[in-house]
Amino acid sequence: MKIGKLRHRITIQEYQATRDSFGAEVKEWVDIKTVWASIEPLSGREYFSAKQINAEVTTKIRTRYLKGIHPKMRVLFNDRIFEILSVINVEEKKRELELMCKEEV
Template identity: 65%
Template sequence: MRIGDLRHRITLQKVERIRDSFGGEQLQWVDFARVWAAIYPLGGREYFAAQQINAEVSTKIVIRYLKGVEPTMRVNFKDRYFEILSVIHMAERKKELQLMCKEVV
């Protein structure tokens, strides 16, 4: 990864339980970190399921190492959201993370 490859500004988000005014809890996406990233579309497929056509796009997002990034998070890039399927810590050297994602359509 070269510094010039990190040209996309993304926001990593995580789910938190937020207590409402009635004492109940709601799940809400909150910002975890805003970082620079390289985004690489890997491929896509369309499939027929439950009488609906759904699009699934595989994407690799590379960021500098950041402690606390987990597969339960998602990536917000402009008006697009990506579900993180796995977090790969390349060579365990605390230099970069590869986020294998699926775009939420």
């Protein structure tokens, strides 16, 4: 992996249960790790559903290998949110991850 391609700062988040000041359980997105990555849009489409026009963008995010990343997490980049659909350990070498994502539009 060429380091020059990792020019985007992303934050990986996980949905976790925490406690508020009253002791009640609250579920919220919690930052797990902030890393450098490359972001490459792959495809986009618009579709009509329930009298609404929706947009969907498929994106590939590449980063150095991180242990414990899974599809129930999401990626933040600036003000954009990407839902992780799959996590690929490139060539099974534990050097690089490809996160196949869907952008929430």
